Amino acid sequence: MVNFMEAYKSGLNSADLAKKNKKEIDSVFVELQEQILQATERKITVTRKKLPDQDSEQDMETFDFAMVGRQFKSFQELNKGTKSHEKQILHWAIAAENVQANNVSGGSRWPEVTNEEIRVRKLKRGILKELARWTPHPAGYPCQITIGSKIIYCEDKRGLERALLEMLRDPVVGATLQELQNLPIPEQVGTEVSADSINPDATDHAESDG
Amino acid sequence: MRLSFVWWNTSLSPAGKDRATDAQRQVVCSMVNIILNQMQVDFLALGEISEKDVKVILENCQLANIGNGFDFAKVGRSRFDTGFLYRRDKLVLIDPLRPIITNKGNRTLKLAQRADFTIRGCDKSLHVFISHWPSLLWCPESSADRHLLSIKLREMVEEVSPEHGKIGNVILLGDYNAEPYNDSFAEQLMATRDRVLARKMPNLLYNPFWRHLGFSKPYSSDMTDEGSGGTYFHKNGKITRWRTFDQIIFSSAFLGHTEWHLNEDLTGILDIEKDLKIFDHFPVYGVIEKVQSHG
16 A cells, blocks of 8 residues: 555655755855854845846836836826836845945835835845855755856755855856945944845745745 | 857866966967867867866967857856857857856855857757766765755756746756766766657656766777776776766757757767876767758
C-alpha cells in the first residue's frame, strides 16, 4: 500500500526545515545590513528586493512619477492609459540604496503608490542599484546569487556568507557602492531610513520565498 | 548539416596558473590550428589554460570567423581554467559564458561554464556545459564533493530544459576526473551507457565514452602501435596508466527525439603524437548531425 501518511509527515518536516533555513538566510542578510549601515555611517543599505527586469523598467519610462506626488488622489485614473504596473516582470535582486539621498516618500503616506513603483523611481534616480541577482529556493537552500555572469549556488549558511563576501569584493559591485556613497544628500531630508529601505522583504516574504 | 565538438585538456596552466613555456604554447597553437582549420571542428573547448595562453592562441592561430568565450573567473584561491572557440557561421552565442560555482561550507566547487547557442539556419537552442573537476588527489572518489558536483551539474541540465522529465539539447564536455562508470558520476548525473534506455527515457543522458575505456584495437601478436588506452595517461599508475576522464555526454534529445542525432561513429579520442610528460590528456570529439526524416 502506498504510504501517504509517511509522505505527509515528511512534507511537514520539510516545511519546518525550509522555515528554519529561510530564517537563517534572513539572519545573514540582517547581519549584512547592520554591518554595511555601520561601515557607511548609516548611508547605505543592502537588502533583497524585487526589481523590474530591464525591459519592463523601460516600459516604466512612459509613466510620469512626478505627477504622482502632486496628484496622488487621482492615481488610478492617471495610471489608466499607461503600461500596466501589474504586467511588470520582476526579479529578486540584492540591491543597495543610499537612504540619505532618498527623498522619495513611501507608501505609508500615499497608500496608492506601491513599493514597486517607489523602487522603480529610486532606480531611475540612481539612489537604488542592483548589486547581484538573488534566486531563492523553496527549501531555503540552495539559494543562488548571480554576480555579473557568475552563478553561485549557496548550499548552506557559510556558503551564503562566502558568496556575499565575494559579491562585496567584486570590482563592479565596489564601483556601484562607491557611486551610491558619493551621491549628494538633499538638505531637507533627515537621516530616517524609510520602511521600504530597511525591511522591504517583510511583505515580499509573505507572498513568496525570498 | 553536422556540428562537431572537441574537448581538450591542454595541460598548459592547471587552475589557470601560468607555468607553460613558449614552446609548449606553440604546440597547443598547432593543435588548435589542426582541430579548427584542418578538421574543421565547429566547437573547441580547452582546459587548463590561462589568460596568457589564450592571448598566444588568439595571436598565433588562424581564427577567421571563429568566435570565443573565455572567463577566467576567480573562485576562492583558484580560478576557472576553461573556455572555448567556435565557428560563427554554424553557431550563434546568445549569452555570455556563465561560470557556475557551488559554495558548501568553506568549500567552493567549480561546477561548469555554461554556453548557450542557437544553431544557425535552424533556430535550435543548444546548451553546452564545460567542466574541469578536481583531481582524485584533492577530491577522492569516495568524497561527498564528487557526488555534489554531479548532483549540481544534473540540476543545471534540468534547469535549462524546457519540460520536466525531458532534457533539452544539452552537451556536457570536459575533464571530470571520473571514469564513465564511477557511481558518483554516472548515477548522480544520470549518464548511462545504455542508449536504448536513454532513447526510451528522455530524462537520461547518454555517455558514448563507455566504449572508450580501453585500447581501441584488440591485441594481436604483430601489433606495432598500441594507440591510447583512454584519454589520460598517468605514468605512475600501478594497475593501469590509462583513464577515461575526458568525455562528451549527450542528452537523450540526440538519440532520436529530434532531427538532430548523435553520430557515434564520429565520437572518440583523437590519437595525437605528443610528449606525454607534458601533454598527458588526449582531445576527445563528438558529432551531432541533422538527419532528414524519410517519413
